[in-house]
Amino acid sequence: MTSLTPPTLAVDTHKHGLLFVFAAGVLWSTVGLGIRMIEDAAVWQILLYRSISMSLFLYMVIRLRSGESPFLQIRRIGLPGVVAGLSLVAAYSGGIYAIQNTSVANAMLLFATAPFMAAVLGWLVLREPVRAATWIAIAVALGGILIMVSDKTGDVAVQGSLAALGSALGFAVFTVALRWGRSGEMLPSVFLSGLFAIVITFGICQFLELSVVLGLQDGGVAMGMGVFQVGAGLILYTLGSRSLPAAELTLLSLAEVLLGPLWVWLFLNETVSLNTLVGGAVLLIAIAGNAVSGKRRKPPPITAP
Helix, strand or coil: CHHHHHHHHHHHHHHHHHHHHHHHHHHHCCHHHHHHCCCCCCHHHHHHHHHHHHHHHHHHHHHHHHCCCHHHHHHHHCHHHHHHHHHHHHHHHHHHHHHHHCCHHHHHHHHCCHHHHHHHHHHHHCCCCCCHHHHHHHHHHHHHHHHHHCCCCCHHHHHHHHHHHHHHHHHHHHHHHHHHCCCCCCHHHHHHHHHHHHHHHHHHHHHCCCCCCCCHHHHHHHHHHHHHHHHHHHHHHHHHHCCCCHHHHHHHHHHHHHHHHHHHHHHHCCCCCHHHHHHHHHHHHHHHHHHHHCCCCCCCCCCCC
């Protein structure tokens, strides 16, 4: 019986990891639905309220989980943590703006380019090697993106697509910053991003003369997103990712991309264009193909610049 225990525990751990990461993807996929439920609030107002609830939630989680202040953990991470936090503010802002100005399907699919951007940034900044299969997948993904945006007309739709790509770039910088700081721990940097976002969005609201007092629905939805959609999703991902290889994490992340448009179609009857479907299919094939091709390879080591 003793010899069977380690494999059994490994299988259970793997199953729990799959469940946690998939559940995180499900929670993250609701971002489009949540933003569509906002009636009047602008990007900066939504992000302000979401950041307040997310920061309070993560502060309590980090204290309970580690027994120490998240500020001490941030101090240990240093400059990479600051870069990671600021990059997430850009990612959050671009993500909300994109969903408000283009279809959820288009935005979610463009968000999915973040791993490819991270691979290129890691190669440029940290000198991490990029597999030939990944370069091919990046080229295929670019083709998919061109198909997706080719039918976008009007400045608003184009700006929404560009904001989605900017959001993906922000997440890519966040990923590379964690590697630069030799830290696999996301929670302190995300907590810091919440604090940055509170200060930045409050200042922007004052500058643009936007009220910091929202209606019950808008404020409630935004704060609920901070706790359940961002905070709880991140915690589940952190717990699950420890027992899963990078390839499986990439494939499971597709659940977020596929479910996001499904929720708004089911609940709000939002449809997508043919170009988004075709280009999105090409993009998903590139992501899945890259993950499967690297399944038997170990992830690249974290190196200093």
